Amino acid sequence: MKGAKPQSNNYHKARKRLGRIHLKVQRQRKDWAIKQARNVVMSSDVVVYENLQIANMVKNHHLAKSISDAGWYQYTQWLDYYGKILDKVVVAVSPNYTSQDCSNCGHRVQKSLSTRTHSCPSCKVEICRDTNAALNILHKGLNILGIEWNKNGTSGQEESAEQSGKHGEKTTAVVDKQFDSISGLR
Numbered sequence: 001m002k003g004a005k006p007q008s009n010n011y012h013k014a015r016k017r018l019g020r021i022h023l024k025v026q027r028q029r030k031d032w033a034i035k036q037a038r039n040v041v042m043s044s045d046v047v048v049y050e051n052l053q054i055a056n057m058v059k060n061h062h063l064a065k066s067i068s069d070a071g072w073y074q075y076t077q078w079l080d081y082y083g084k085i086l087d088k089v090v091v092a093v094s095p096n097y098t099s100q101d102c103s104n105c106g107h108r109v110q111k112s113l114s115t116r117t118h119s120c121p122s123c124k125v126e127i128c129r130d131t132n133a134a135l136n137i138l139h140k141g142l143n144i145l146g147i148e149w150n151k152n153g154t155s156g157q158e159e160s161a162e163q164s165g166k167h168g169e170k171t172t173a174v175v176d177k178q179f180d181s182i183s184g185l186r
């Protein structure tokens with residue numbers, strides 16, 4: 001190999017150090033995922049998650065890194081586990097069209113991965129892509145359970161929708177905090 005210099009000792013030291021930090025992050029991520037799964041199941045009556053086809057998605061190199069990093073499959077296993085031991089309902093639903101369909105009117109709105117907002121030409125609703133998908137996932141889960149989703153519903157249903165909103169916020173806050181502590185690794 002012309003022009004190639006032998007790697008210095010410092011290079012190899014740095015490489016090993018990097019490996020160790022990575023292991024530590026993996027461990028922390030796993031502990032965090034378990035705690036999160038427990039919190040989410042404990043603070044909810046029903047948990048619905050998207051049964052992603054991880055093997056296929058990891059083949060899509062645009063998605064591969066974020067999905068394997070997040071350990072989504074393991075996380076869902078923990079959701080199932082805590083559902084059983086805490087006696088809560090945990091449902092997995094098919095991911096088909098959860099991002100595309102309008103959670104408000106059902107109209108199918110094709111969008112690419114980079115489109116972050118769901119704008120429905122039919123009912124004119126405009127919400128974050130992930131919020132739209134989350135609502136669709138919840139609807140699917142409630143459907144499976146035979147619970148009617150009524151967005152104009154009675155006061156009781158409004159109350160439970162409000163509660164799940166609060167849980168959502170709480171979860172997001174914990175997620176952000178954890179990512180801060182990972183990126184702030186010494």
Ligand SMILES: [Zn+2]
Pocket residue numbers: 102103104105106107120121122123124125
């Ligand atoms: Zn719509």
